[in-house]
Amino acid sequence: MDSLDREVLEHARDWRAAGRGVWLVTVIETWGSAPRPPGALLALRDDGLVVGSVSGGCVEDDLIHRVRTGERVDRPSLVVYGVSKEEAARFGLPCGGTLRLLQEPLLDAGWIGQVLERTGRQELVARTLDLDTGQAALEPAVRGEAFSFDGRKARQVFGPRYRLLMIGAGQLSRVLAEMAKALDFQVYVCDPREEYYTTLAIPDVCWLPGMPDDVVVEFKPDANTAIVALTHDPKLDDMALLEALKSPAFYIGALGSRRNNEARRERLAMFDLSADEIARLHGPIGLHIGSHTPAEIAVAILAEIVSVKNGVAPTQKKAVQADSRSPAAG
Template structure:
C-alpha cells in the first residue's frame, strides 16, 4: 500500500472523530496519461480541506468546488473526468487522458480501524465495496492482487505487498530500511552478530538474530521478495545468496566492488548453483549515482530495486558491473 493512502485513511478517521463530514475519493480507472494509478485515495472534508491525491491537483480543485457549493453525495457515486478533449484540457489531464473516480461518504470508521490495525501487524488485506448497496467488508488479500473494479464491486488492497530482507544491521541497513517502508515493502533485517542487533532501532521493521540462510528458508521467498546483502562479511552474505539465488525472489543484490563481486561469483560456483542462478546476482549493488554516503548508497540500491520491480532496463550501471538478464521482475503488483 502506498504510504500516502495510509495517511489518507488516518486523516479520514481523525476528521470523522471531530464530527466533520468526510468523503473518500478513489481512482478506479484511467485512460491515457494519468498521474495517479487505480486505487489512489483522496480524503475530502466538508470545508474543502483535502489529503491525498487522485490527479496531481487539477481534478482536486473541481472536487473541492463541488463540496463547497453543496454537492455532497450520500452514497457511493461514480465521477468521470476528461470524457472529451475539451474537458481533459480543462482539468489538465495530459494527452487526452480520462479518469473515473468513486466518491463515497464516510459513515463509520470501523473498517478504517480494522485496516489500520491489521496492516500495522503487516497483514495484507482487501477492502471490498459494493457500489450498488454501499456495503463493504475487509478480508485477507494476496500479494499478487492489485486494485480491481468490475463495474459494481471495488476491491482495494492495503498493506505491504512487497518484502525486503536486509542482511546486516549497520548504518546503511538502517537508512535503507527507513526508505523502503514507504515504498510498500515489509522489511526484515537479519544479523546474528550481537554487537549489531543491539543497535537496531527502525520502527515498523522485523529483526532476526537467526542465521541468514535459515531466515531465507523461513520466509519462503516469492516473486514479491527482494534480498539485499550488505554486511561485507562473506560468511554471512554468501550464506544468504546460496539460498536466495535459487528462490523466485525478483531481486537479489550484494554490496561489494566489481573485483569482490567476481570473487563472490567464483565462490558461489563451487556450490550447487547454476550459471543462470549466479547470473541473477545484482553486483556491484545499486545504480551508478556517484553515491558516497550511506543515504546516497541506499537511494542507489532502492532505485535499482524499483527499476527491476517495474521491469525497467538497467542502464545506469558502472562499466563492468554484473547486470542480470531482464525477465525475473514483475511488471505489476
C-alpha cells in the same frame, strides 16, 4: 499498502469515529496523461479537509468546493473530470487527460480497521464495492492483482508495504536506509558486530538482533521483500544469502566487485542451493551509474530494486571492462 493509502484510511476512520461526515474518492479510470493511476485514494471530510490525492490539486479543489456547498452524495456514484480540452486545462489534466472517479460515503468504517490489521500481518486484502447496492465485502487477494472496475463493481487491493532487510550497519546502510524510507519501504537492519550496531540510531528503522541466517529465516521474506548483504564480510553476507536465495523475496543483492561475486557464487554452490536459486543473486549490486560515494552507491542499489519491483529489466549493468570501478554499482 503504501503509507499514503494507510494515512488516508486512518484519517477516514478517525474522522468517522469522531462523528464527522466522510467520503472516499477513488480513481476508477484514466485517459491521456492523468496524473494519478487507477486505485489512487482520497478521503474528504464534511468541512472540506482532505488527505490523499487523485490529481495534481485542481480536482481536489473542486471536490472540496462541492462538499462545502452542500453537494454530498449519499450512495456510491461516479464523476468525470476533463471530458473536453477546456475542462482538462481547467482541472490541470495535461494533454486532454480525463479522470473518472468513484465517490463513496463512508457510513461504516469498521472495514478499515480490518484492512489495516490484516495488511499489518503482511496479508493481501481486496475490498469489492457494488455500486448498485452499495454493499462491500473483504476477501483475500491474489498477489499481482490490481485495481479493477467492470462498470458495476470496483475491486480495490490493499497489500503490505514493501520491506528492505539490510545485512550490515555501516555507512552505506545508513544512507540506504534513509533513501529507502523516502521510497516508502519499511527498513530493517541486522548486524551482529557490536562495534556497528551499538552506534546505529536511525529513526523508524527496526534493528533485528542475531546472526544473519537466523534473522532471515525469522523475518519470513515474502514477495514484497528485498534483501541486501552489505557487510563485505563473506561469513556474514553468505550466511544471509544462503537463506534469502531460498525465499520468495523479489530482490536479493550483495555488495562486492564482479570477481568477488563470482567467488561468492562458487561458495554458494557448495551448499544446498540450486543453480536457479543462485542465479537470483544481483551481484555486483545496483545499476552502473559510476557511483563511488555511499550516497551514489545507495542510489544505484535502490534504482535496481525499484526497477525489479516495477517489472522493468535492470539493463544498466556493469560491463566486464568496468570491473575496476565502484564495487557496488552493478
